[in-house]
Amino acid sequence: MADQKPALVLHLATGGEPLMFALPADSSEKLGEKLGELVKTGGVETLVTKDKSTVTINFAHVAVAYVDDLNRKKVFGLN
16 A cells, blocks of 8 residues: 555664664565564575665564554554
8 A cells, every 4th residue: 555654673682672664665575574584594684775775684683573564553462
């Protein structure tokens, strides 16, 4: 949908506020499919954000990663 604002949300293993990276809609689904393996293996991935910045992420330092719609308020366990 045109009103969705997909973003990669990263919770670092060291704690603190989550990091959020706005994503182009066409790449968010492919990245979402790879996140489980990246976190499990501690892989490194380079991605291009919505504003065309290039970001390289070392998932060895990430505890939780997911793609979410920034328009939605998320409460885990409730839909």
